[in-house]
Amino acid sequence: MTRLPGSFLLALAAVAAVAAVTTALLPVLGLASAALLFLLPVLLAAARGGLWPGLLAALAGTAAYNYLLVEPRYTFRIDRLDGLVSVCVLGAVAVVTSRLATRLLAREAEANARAQASAELAQLSAVLAAGDANDALAKGMAFVGGRYGPARLIEALTTANRDAVFTSLDLAAAAWALHNGDMTGHGTEIMGAADWSFVPVVAKSRPDLAVLALARRPEGGARTMSELEQVQQLAWLLGQCRDRASLDRERGERAVLEQSERLRRTFLASLAHDFRTPLTIITGRLELIAQRGSGGRDPAVDDALAAAHRLDRTMADLLGAARLEDGSLRAANESCDLVDATASACAALVIPPGLAVTRRVPADLPFVHADPVLLQHVLANLIDNGLRHARRALTIAAEPEDDRIVLTVDDDGPGVPVAERERIFARFQRLAGTDHSQGSGLGLAIVKGFAEAMGAKVSVGESPLGGARFALSLPRSSGASG
Amino acid sequence: MSRILCVDDEAAILRLLSVILQRDGHAPVPAPDARAAMAALGAGGIDAVLLDLGLPDRDGLELLPALRALAAVPVIVISARADVQEKVAALDLGAADYVTKPFDGDELLARLRVALRGAGTQAGRDGVLTHGPIRLDRSRHEVSVHDRPVALTPREFAVLAELVAAGGRILTHGALLESVWGKAHQQDVEYLRVVVRALRLKLEDDPAQPRLIRNEPGIGYRLD
Numbered sequence: 001m002t003r004l005p006g007s008f009l010l011a012l013a014a015v016a017a018v019a020a021v022t023t024a025l026l027p028v029l030g031l032a033s034a035a036l037l038f039l040l041p042v043l044l045a046a047a048r049g050g051l052w053p054g055l056l057a058a059l060a061g062t063a064a065y066n067y068l069l070v071e072p073r074y075t076f077r078i079d080r081l082d083g084l085v086s087v088c089v090l091g092a093v094a095v096v097t098s099r100l101a102t103r104l105l106a107r108e109a110e111a112n113a114r115a116q117a118s119a120e121l122a123q124l125s126a127v128l129a130a131g132d133a134n135d136a137l138a139k140g141m142a143f144v145g146g147r148y149g150p151a152r153l154i155e156a157l158t159t160a161n162r163d164a165v166f167t168s169l170d171l172a173a174a175a176w177a178l179h180n181g182d183m184t185g186h187g188t189e190i191m192g193a194a195d196w197s198f199v200p201v202v203a204k205s206r207p208d209l210a211v212l213a214l215a216r217r218p219e220g221g222a223r224t225m226s227e228l229e230q231v232q233q234l235a236w237l238l239g240q241c242r243d244r245a246s247l248d249r250e251r252g253e254r255a256v257l258e259q260s261e262r263l264r265r266t267f268l269a270s271l272a273h274d275f276r277t278p279l280t281i282i283t284g285r286l287e288l289i290a291q292r293g294s295g296g297r298d299p300a301v302d303d304a305l306a307a308a309h310r311l312d313r314t315m316a317d318l319l320g321a322a323r324l325e326d327g328s329l330r331a332a333n334e335s336c337d338l339v340d341a342t343a344s345a346c347a348a349l350v351i352p353p354g355l356a357v358t359r360r361v362p363a364d365l366p367f368v369h370a371d372p373v374l375l376q377h378v379l380a381n382l383i384d385n386g387l388r389h390a391r392r393a394l395t396i397a398a399e400p401e402d403d404r405i406v407l408t409v410d411d412d413g414p415g416v417p418v419a420e421r422e423r424i425f426a427r428f429q430r431l432a433g434t435d436h437s438q439g440s441g442l443g444l445a446i447v448k449g450f451a452e453a454m455g456a457k458v459s460v461g462e463s464p465l466g467g468a469r470f471a472l473s474l475p476r477s478s479g480a481s482g
Numbered sequence: 483m484s485r486i487l488c489v490d491d492e493a494a495i496l497r498l499l500s501v502i503l504q505r506d507g508h509a510p511v512p513a514p515d516a517r518a519a520m521a522a523l524g525a526g527g528i529d530a531v532l533l534d535l536g537l538p539d540r541d542g543l544e545l546l547p548a549l550r551a552l553a554a555v556p557v558i559v560i561s562a563r564a565d566v567q568e569k570v571a572a573l574d575l576g577a578a579d580y581v582t583k584p585f586d587g588d589e590l591l592a593r594l595r596v597a598l599r600g601a602g603t604q605a606g607r608d609g610v611l612t613h614g615p616i617r618l619d620r621s622r623h624e625v626s627v628h629d630r631p632v633a634l635t636p637r638e639f640a641v642l643a644e645l646v647a648a649g650g651r652i653l654t655h656g657a658l659l660e661s662v663w664g665k666a667h668q669q670d671v672e673y674l675r676v677v678v679r680a681l682r683l684k685l686e687d688d689p690a691q692p693r694l695i696r697n698e699p700g701i702g703y704r705l706d
Contacts, residue, residue, distance in 0.1 A: 372700045
């Protein structure tokens with residue numbers, strides 16, 4: 001809708017043309033048809049030039065009609081009532097027609113603009129949907145830049161700060177938009193004096209708010225609110241694409257993590273395999289040698305066998321330590337029978353000659369909550385530790401205590417000094433110390449780590465036997481108790 | 483004499499297995515990889531398979547069903563990993579039993595004897611099963627230990643019957659739960675623990691130091 005002087009001239013010219021035609025043909029046309037013809041320039045002017053040219057055509061047409069056609073002709077005087085009525089009706093109809101035509105025109109223009117806006121949105125979605133999210137986002141920004149002038153995506157104020165094109169007012173507007181999720185800067189109500197407009201690209205409540213910065217038009221025209229509203233729609237689309245990009249990125253990072261996790265597991269599994277295969281050959285061959293001898297077993301062979309078994313246990317402890325370290329340990333929570341667990345732990349151990357092992361685990365002991373495999377490992381390590389320190393006696397006992405079951409392993413060895421009692425469960429404690437007869441020290445660290453993973457507690461104190469008492473306190477199973 | 487196919491990529495392990503097997507009068511048939519194992523089993527005359535799960539050319543867990551499909555012989559899995567899931571998976575895939583490296587020669591031979599026996603006499607006779615001191619009469623629903631009659635609930639009887647029928651082979655928790663309680667209760671290990679506890683109190687000479695029913699943590703139960 002342009003209101004150039006041209007459309008006013010056009011209105012007057014059209015009225016003049018109709019006036020000439022009607023004046024010449026009045027006897028043929030009659031007054032009523034002539035009056036109708038004066039509506040044509042009104043329609044033309046309103047359609048081409050809008051409201052004001054239309055009104056001008058209405059006024060000029062009415063005047064010309066009055067002056068040229070209504071009796072007495074060539075004066076603006078009106079003698080007869082019907083003449084007055086026809087002039088007034090023509091005037092009113094012309095004015096209303098002009099307004100209606102203008103409104104129709106405006107509505108059409110609005111529909112056009114809306115169609116254009118949706119086409120633009122559709123185009124941008126197509127651009128953003130294609131291919132890799134990061135590339136699509138860059139292409140989407142280029143698309144917006146191509147239509148609305150220089151555009152930038154600001155994800156944090158620090159990136160905006162480094163950009164020399166922003167004045168301090170721009171930065172303030174950007175900060176507002178980033179913090180509050182409002183449209184700010186040029187063309188808006190908030191800091192409208194800024195050179196750039198800032199449009200949020202994600203919903204207000206999001207912590208990762210980002211804004212689209214749009215430079216003031218170089219040709220100088222101010223951005224209208226409706227234009228910025230369209231830009232807001234485009235910005236939402238950009239925001240969705242940005243979400244897709246960050247999801248893709250997260251997925252990629254997770255995949256890398258899973259990959260390294262898998263590698264590590266494969267490594268540990270093959271390490272176990274590489275260790276145990278030679279151990280199998282060593283122990284197998286040693287056993288065959290031991291059986292070959294006719295008169296009694298050779299103690300040297302038994303020593304070698306015991307050492308090989310120790311190596312196997314250390315390997316299991318090392319793998320357990322690796323699982324504790326990287327947090328991949330997932331303890332199951334089943335109800336377990338401690339009678340079962342101690343029986344299988346004892347069955348797996350070689351009890352040195354001259355050592356009496358007493359088991360006092362009541363057959364009707366309530367079940368405990370634990371991971372059966374970890375529990376087995378914990379018990380084996382505790383009993384193994386006791387066997388290595390005991391002189392003559394080792395006692396394994398268990399009894400209920402409130403809502404827990406406490407299993408104790410007592411030995412008559414040297415015991416653990418009070419000052420050492422906390423440190424003894426620390427990793428490689430024994431290795432750093434002077435006494436290497438006690439193994440790597442990994443065993444008790446595994447006990448503590450696995451116990452804690454199962455919700456159990458382990459502690460060390462004095463034993464009535466004179467040595468150390470290790471106590472494992474396990475949550476009692478709420479279910480059946482045997 | 484039984485012909486035992488030994489599948490392991492390590493030559494020293496194959497030699498060790500040969501010596502151990504020959505001690506019990508078996509004839510070892512070595513196979514260094516999956517391809518050779520399939521060929522040897524396909525040729526026939528094999529009574530049981532000792533299968534290492536860590537093979538160079540094929541995953542042992544994959545090979546297991548293929549071997550089972552080729553010939554109906556018991557397969558004992560030899561695993562270098564302490565990983566419980568792998569053992570349960572192997573048993574679920576039809577392995578008769580497993581041993582963990584480093585294994586004990588006597589234990590391996592004992593497992594093999596049980597597996598070979600199971601293969602021969604799986605068809606129940608007159609409904610009377612025995613294992614060590616346990617005598618279980620399926621048709622009359624009677625159990626005795628050392629000729630001492632023991633009264634069992636139907637669940638206890640069913641679990642014990644499964645274990646006795648397995649004759650020392652390991653039964654996984656899942657398998658026991660499925661055959662006694664039904665498929666829907668495969669995960670309810672707690673049911674099984676309660677029943678095994680009750681069985682111990684009734685069967686064992688000293689229930690605090692059980693000897694008859696052996697627990698394999700995280701895997702299942704077997705009769706000793």
